[in-house]
Amino acid sequence: MNSSTTHADPLSPGTHTYIVAGLVQRYHVHGRGPVCVAHSGGPGIFWDYMRMPALEEHLTMVYIEPIGTAKDNHLPSHPHGYTRERYSSLLRELITRLGVPKAHLLGHSHGAFVAAYHALYCSEQLAGVVLYEGAPVTGPEHGAEAGRMVEAFAAKHAHHPGLPGVLAAFGAMSGICNDEQAEAVAKGVLPSYFADFWGNEERYGPLRGAIRATYISGLEEDLVPDTVDDRAALKDLRVPALVIVGRHDVICGVRWGLELAELIPDSRLLILENSGHLGHVEEPELFADAVRRFVAETAVPQDGAVEDSTGQAPR
Template sequence: MTASNAHHDGMTPDTDPLSPGTHTYELAGVVQRYHVHGTGPVCVAHSGGPGIFWEYLRMPALEDHLTMVYVEPVGTAEDSRLPSHPHGYTRERYSSFLEALINRLGVPEVHLLGHSHGAFVAAYHALHRPGQLAGVVLYEGAPVTGPEHGAEAARMVEAFVAKHAGHPGLPDVLAAFEAMSGMSSDEDTVAVARGVLPSYFADYWGDEEKFAPFRDAVRATYISGLDENLTPDVVDDRAALKELTVPSLVVVGRHDVICGLRWGLELDDLIPDSRLLVLENSGHMGHIEEPERFADAVRDFVRETAPRGQAA
């Protein structure tokens, strides 16, 4: 099903929920926005952070083949914040908002792509609300958070430091990582997100002229990672993923420091019949670093797993 022939589901007759542009509605007193670009089978994209604004995840190479529905996760825009902000943004909360959004689109099943923290959300949604999904793309995710994940990230950052020893930009990247644990405001979060970004690419400084505008455009809101009761929303999906029934594509950049190759391989090993794409020349931002290879893999996965009548 393409955007042009989607039927209406609870919307006013003159409002196609998959028409190009920005869509806004209210759910439980919170504003939810999503942004539609492209044509073809529907792929809902959930950005990361939590708290990073959705724009960084634009995928023009995919929009040539798919109707990309970019979710603006609740909490990022000021009018979309929970009463408990900056707390309460659990995976269950994000998934419940995703369920409502997907229901509004009027398509029997969609593909769901989650990047970084969005991949944790996508995995949760596929485990708990699989009926809406024709397939799920776990892009730079991991089966766990917590000390084990942190230790692996620290190891990868050390490797990044060794590789770029003496580079004049390195102290600023390390200072941003040091500041990460003390973030408490939107300003802090933007500074850290932009500050660490060179380490999120396979070779940021090798093509800084290309990547610097992307870095400068990153916007972010501070979200704590705690639930309403100030308890961490810790992830351990290892046991559950062994029972995942939704067709799955795992995408990971070989040089990713934060959700690196170890986790991509483990996700692929845990999930029955999953597919794995390792982007050899990418870090955490393969849709920017290797857009054609990324788009080809996602497009092919969607085509091969789309419900009959919806294939591109």
């Protein structure tokens, strides 16, 4: 890819911008320690909900800003054409320019599908992959399971005055056709993405208000759905993997976390018992400790030793 950058140090703190294949690509660097690239979900949700201060204390977190979310990085085919293959090609460019022998890659929700693809087809770039609230498949089977989980959420909160709004937002998903609708739906469904949003609304409410979204269709350029079925391929994945799932996740729940862990050889599984779809917000210390330990234990040896983020060899 032909690309250019205005930053001499690709891992200096702050926002970095470069041009790749005619597109503006941004990423944001926070923290210090081993490098972990984070890919947010959606597609179309702005990256900043992914900020993980507890991880930034131990790792250099590189938050990629997925193309399609900002006005200056839309594909000519927008809102179509944002496939896993395309996102992976941009991850390849980013990790190459970071200048590290191998990086860790953490993908959340749709970003976990992208991370799985990158681990399968660009494994040489990765020391490890964190599949956070992902699944091995999309399509009718995944949709049916999500529907079952949303019904369970509705039954649990049947008398809450906020429930009709959440269900209306889910009902509006299939009709999204612009940015305003995408953002309204993202904010509307968000209470169901937490284990107990309404019991902690003072804590979680600001995140709901800050969510930003762009409409991305999920279709390829030729309007064919960009569907996923990684079940066969994941059995041969050789990149160390950590699977993280919240017990109360309605979108990519425990069923899928268990299946990913069973499919991927020698993978690790963390079930966050008091989280929904956003465990890095709901149980940040437990989440961060698991990721930090995984990174420390799978880091590529340098200078003859593998060290964790405190400077000590892992025990």
